[in-house]
Amino acid sequence: MxxxxxxxxxxxxxxxxxAGISVAARLAKANAQANITVTILDPSETxxxxxxxxxxxxxxxxxxxxxxxxxxxxxxxxEWVREAATGFEPDAKTVVTSSGKRLPxxxxxxxxxxxxxWGKVKGLAGxxxxxxxxxxxAFETVSTTWDALRNFKGGDAVFTHPATPIKCGGAPQKxxxxxxxxxxxxxxxxxxxxxxxxxxxSIFKVEKYATQLRAVIxxxxxxxxxxxxxxxxxxxxxxxxxxxxxxxxxEVVQRFDLLHVTPPMSSPDFLKKSPLAxxxxxxxxxxxxxxxxxxxxxxxxxxxxxxxxxxTGAAIRKQAPVVATNVLDVLAGREPSAKYDGYxxxxxxxxxxxxxxxEFDYDLKPAESFPFDQSKERWSMYALKRWLLPQLYWHGMxxxxx
Numbered sequence: 001m002x003x004x005x006x007x008x009x010x011x012x013x014x015x016x017x018x019a020g021i022s023v024a025a026r027l028a029k030a031n032a033q034a035n036i037t038v039t040i041l042d043p044s045e046t047x048x049x050x051x052x053x054x055x056x057x058x059x060x061x062x063x064x065x066x067x068x069x070x071x072x073x074x075x076x077x078x079e080w081v082r083e084a085a086t087g088f089e090p091d092a093k094t095v096v097t098s099s100g101k102r103l104p105x106x107x108x109x110x111x112x113x114x115x116x117x118w119g120k121v122k123g124l125a126g127x128x129x130x131x132x133x134x135x136x137x138a139f140e141t142v143s144t145t146w147d148a149l150r151n152f153k154g155g156d157a158v159f160t161h162p163a164t165p166i167k168c169g170g171a172p173q174k175x176x177x178x179x180x181x182x183x184x185x186x187x188x189x190x191x192x193x194x195x196x197x198x199x200x201x202s203i204f205k206v207e208k209y210a211t212q213l214r215a216v217i218x219x220x221x222x223x224x225x226x227x228x229x230x231x232x233x234x235x236x237x238x239x240x241x242x243x244x245x246x247x248x249x250x251e252v253v254q255r256f257d258l259l260h261v262t263p264p265m266s267s268p269d270f271l272k273k274s275p276l277a278x279x280x281x282x283x284x285x286x287x288x289x290x291x292x293x294x295x296x297x298x299x300x301x302x303x304x305x306x307x308x309x310x311x312t313g314a315a316i317r318k319q320a321p322v323v324a325t326n327v328l329d330v331l332a333g334r335e336p337s338a339k340y341d342g343y344x345x346x347x348x349x350x351x352x353x354x355x356x357x358x359e360f361d362y363d364l365k366p367a368e369s370f371p372f373d374q375s376k377e378r379w380s381m382y383a384l385k386r387w388l389l390p391q392l393y394w395h396g397m398x399x400x401x402x
Contacts, residue, residue, distance in 0.1 A: 023327075155193070297330065
């Protein structure tokens with residue numbers, strides 16, 4: 001990263017979330033040598049550490065504890081344009097903003113996250129917080145989960161996982177395990193049935209961790225999971241969840257007293273319709289360098305990219321230094337030198353005070369950080385998630401230090 005660049009070059013980053021700020025912080029540190037300007041384009045006034053929302057939904061802490069002001073997180077020396085991106089003109093090397101401005105760039109980094117498609121489940125929109133329907137997946141809805149859990153008096157508690165890529169793929173089942181613990185504490189577990197309906201084909205893609213999760217489900221006496229079942233409709237007043245069996249295409253109706261919904265998710269609409277998108281709607285990049293496959297001056301990382309790994313903050317923590325290094329390489333006239341191996345992590349909370357720390361790569365092989373079997377449930381790994389990882393996030397990752 002030490003090669004100087006003869007004239008000032010412009011790096012534009014779309015998105016001020018985990019990925020955008022992490023890359024911006026690293027590039028800002030290199031500015032003295034690289035002679036670049038770094039701009040973040042994002043309209044958000046607040047920034048959430050979303051991995052804590054599972055614990056917020058389980059009543060462990062408030063949602064405000066996971067929120068910071070965006071202005072306090074923009075790295076020193078980085079310009080912040082408080083608008084949204086609405087379009088791309090890659091041949092002209094410009095991005096169109098919500099006010100109609102055209103921002104030029106020499107290198108573009110797309111870190112725009114994803115969108116929650118509540119409207120793709122019939123009857124869901126407007127009913128979160130009613131009749132036991134809740135969701136951890138947005139700041140505005142996460143409090144409804146603890147309300148539903150603590151007021152649950154027994155019956156059928158249903159937890160869903162959609163048939164789309166989602167951020168934090170383990171979260172739909174984490175809240176289920178915590179709900180089991182909560183119901184036991186409240187003395188209502190004996191008159192409760194817990195159901196898991198997932199659009200996925202299995203409980204987890206890495207068999208080492210899947211084996212242990214199946215044991216957790218058995219120990220907690222959760223009903224046998226329904227895989228390849230996708231939520232398509234919520235009948236709020238009738239308290240019925242309607243699923244499509246993805247194999248038979250038949251309708252399956254499940255009654256509920258509590259329904260935790262993980263909504264379908266997709267690439268933001270402005271990206272889907274852009275020339276940057278693959279057929280899937282995600283930004284199309286090389287899976288090792290994070291460089292766009294058609295536009296060599298564009299990179300993407302995080303949830304909006306088509307990198308074939310789980311969409312987690314831990315994945316971004318490994319992608320950000322790769323992108324920062326490769327951006328500087330390209331600006332200096334070199335080929336990208338850093339490689340991303342698909343590392344991701346999913347801290348699978350299995351109860352109040354227990355956690356399985358899944359870490360793996362593109363090949364779905366465990367890539368564990370600690371000298372013990374991380375597939376075992378441990379209090380120490382729960383403590384890591386609850387207390388240490390948030391500090392690493394706010395003071396390390398977003399500062400370009402970790």
